[in-house]
Amino acid sequence: MSYIDTEKLPRHIAIIMDGNGRWAKKNALRRIAGHKKGADAVRRTVRTCRELGIPYLTLFAFSVENWLRPKDEVSALTSLLEDYLRSELREMNENNIRLTAIGDLSALPERIRNLLEETMEKTSGNDGMVLCLSLSYGSRDEIVHAARRLAEDASGGKIRGEDITRDTFARYLYTADIPDPDLLIRTSGEYRLSNFLLWQMAYTELYFTDVLWPDFSKDDLLAAIADYQKRERRFGMTSEQIHGEGDV
Numbered sequence: 001m002s003y004i005d006t007e008k009l010p011r012h013i014a015i016i017m018d019g020n021g022r023w024a025k026k027n028a029l030r031r032i033a034g035h036k037k038g039a040d041a042v043r044r045t046v047r048t049c050r051e052l053g054i055p056y057l058t059l060f061a062f063s064v065e066n067w068l069r070p071k072d073e074v075s076a077l078t079s080l081l082e083d084y085l086r087s088e089l090r091e092m093n094e095n096n097i098r099l100t101a102i103g104d105l106s107a108l109p110e111r112i113r114n115l116l117e118e119t120m121e122k123t124s125g126n127d128g129m130v131l132c133l134s135l136s137y138g139s140r141d142e143i144v145h146a147a148r149r150l151a152e153d154a155s156g157g158k159i160r161g162e163d164i165t166r167d168t169f170a171r172y173l174y175t176a177d178i179p180d181p182d183l184l185i186r187t188s189g190e191y192r193l194s195n196f197l198l199w200q201m202a203y204t205e206l207y208f209t210d211v212l213w214p215d216f217s218k219d220d221l222l223a224a225i226a227d228y229q230k231r232e233r234r235f236g237m238t239s240e241q242i243h244g245e246g247d248v
Contacts, residue, residue, distance in 0.1 A: 019188030096128030
C-alpha cells in the first residue's frame with residue numbers, strides 16, 4: 001500500500017475509466033460484463049475519494065464518440081447509468097456528496113436525463129464532495145459550444161471583445177463552477193487524453209496505469225496520489241521561483 005500525505009491531496013481528480021471491454025475479453029465474458037464490473041470500481045473510487053477528503057472527482061463515463069458503438073452496448077451503458085443513479089442516491093446523501101454532470105446532456109434518453117436531473121436536485125444541498133459525471137462529452141464540442149455562447153453575448157452587447165480573457169472564456173465551459181483537475185488518471189495502459197477536458201488540463205499532472213478499470217482498487221488510487229505528491233508543480237515557473245531560492 002502506498003502512503004500519502006493527507007495534507008497535500010489533489011483538490012480535483014479526473015479519471016478516464018478505460019479497459020472494461022478488455023477486462024471482459026480477458027475473462028471470456030461479454031463486453032457488458034466488463035461495464036458492470038467497472039461500475040463496482042466507480043463505487044470503490046468514489047468512496048475512497050470521499051474518505052480521503054478529495055473535494056472534486058470527475059469521471060469520464062460516456063463520450064460523444066461512444067454513441068457510435070453497437071446499439072446494444074449503448075443501450076446497456078445507459079441502463080447501467082440508470083441503475084447507478086437509482087442505487088447510489090442514498091449513499092450520496094448519507095456521505096454528503098453532490099452530483100453534477102457535464103456534456104451534451106440533451107443527447108441522453110429522456111428517462112435517463114430526467115433521472116439525472118432529479119438526482120442532481122436531490123443532492124444539490126450536499127457540500128462534502130462533488131462527483132461530476134462526464135456524459136455525452138467531448139472537449140472540442142465543449143469549446144465550440146462555449147465559443148458560440150460567448151459570440152452570442154458579444155453580438156448582443158453583453159460583453160466587449162477587450163474584456164474576453166482566459167478566465168472569461170472558462171466561465172462559458174461546462175466546468176464553469178469546477179476547478180481544473182490537479183491529477184488525471186487513465187487506466188488500461190493507454191497514453192492519450194481522448195478529447196477529455198483539453199482546456200482544463202493545461203497544467204494537470206498525468207498518471208497512466210496498466211490496470212484495467214474493473215480491477216482498479218483503493219491501493220491503485222493511493223499509488224496514483226502518492227506519485228502525484230512526488231511531483232513539483234511549477235506552472236511554467238522555475239523551481240527557484242516556486243521555493244523562493246536564489247536568482248530566477
